[in-house]
Amino acid sequence: MFLMEVRDRAFPLLLRKTGDATPLLHAMRIGQSHRDVAILLLGAFSRWINHLDDSEVQLPKTRVILKALRTNLKLAIDYGLYKSQSDLIASFLQTLVMSEGDKWVKSQISTVSLALRSGTVGKPISTAEAAVRKFATKELSKADAIAALEDYVANATIDLLLLSAWSMALESIDGQPIPFYYFARDDRVFRAFADRTEMHRSAIHRNLSRRLKWQLRLLGQVLEGRNTTYRVGALFSNKVAADHSVGKSRTVGQ
Numbered sequence: 643m644f645l646m647e648v649r650d651r652a653f654p655l656l657l658r659k660t661g662d663a664t665p666l667l668h669a670m671r672i673g674q675s676h677r678d679v680a681i682l683l684l685g686a687f688s689r690w691i692n693h694l695d696d697s698e699v700q701l702p703k704t705r706v707i708l709k710a711l712r713t714n715l716k717l718a719i720d721y722g723l724y725k726s727q728s729d730l731i732a733s734f735l736q737t738l739v740m741s742e743g744d745k746w747v748k749s750q751i752s753t754v755s756l757a758l759r760s761g762t763v764g765k766p767i768s769t770a771e772a773a774v775r776k777f778a779t780k781e782l783s784k785a786d787a788i789a790a791l792e793d794y795v796a797n798a799t800i801d802l803l804l805l806s807a808w809s810m811a812l813e814s815i816d817g818q819p820i821p822f823y824y825f826a827r828d829d830r831v832f833r834a835f836a837d838r839t840e841m842h843r844s845a846i847h848r849n850l851s852r853r854l855k856w857q858l859r860l861l862g863q864v865l866e867g868r869n870t871t872y873r874v875g876a877l878f879s880n881k882v883a884a885d886h887s888v889g890k891s892r893t894v895g896q
């Protein structure tokens with residue numbers, strides 16, 4: 643297939659603007675008849691990112707391509723919101739996050755960890771969610787009615803909370819970090835979090851602060867048995883309210 647040949651031999655051509663549109667934006671403008679083309683282009687973007695070696699990421703040529711790729715995705719998100727073409731927006735956002743690599747995730751983990759250390763006052767859930775929304779596009783705040791996008795934002799918010807809480811735990815126990823590339827990909831972060839908290843249960847009980855133990859337990863209890871979609875505010879609000887009713891006040895925090 644022609645697009646796949648271009649992907650393998652001349653990937654930057656898939657990002658190049660002709661007139662006022664990139665190939666992805668052009669396919670979206672045509673509409674439903676070219677939805678498969680948009681999906682193929684998105685798949686090509688994801689594949690290119692996933693096949694980057696660590697040594698290539700900082701090369702000037704690679705940085706130029708990544709910048710063009712992010713521009714493509716942000717334009718696609720904005721156009722999809724403007725035209726109410728919501729079915730692919732979550733996938734665009736996921737690929738956009740992937741294109742940032744570890745740098746953005748590390749930065750947000752640091753910010754959310756500070757919020758978690760402050761408990762309810764730090765508003766870690768709101769902090770994590772705001773980070774995801776701010777990252778993607780200035781238009782994202784207008785997308786509240788798009789279920790698929792809201793599901794993705796909720797999943798990414800939870801992943802930031804899980805990664806942040808576990809990174810804090812590793813300051814006091816000897817365990818394996820959760821790979822950053824798990825971020826916002828199905829339920830990989832939660833499964834890794836659940837495995838690690840179970841494996842190190844004794845060390846967690848002995849070495850962590852009461853607040854952090856409570857936060858880890860709350861995250862595990864609220865998300866256990868869920869599918870890949872988590873409605874952050876509702877789930878945590880319900881759990882926190884229930885625990886307050888029996889006198890527990892150290893919560894993850896809204």
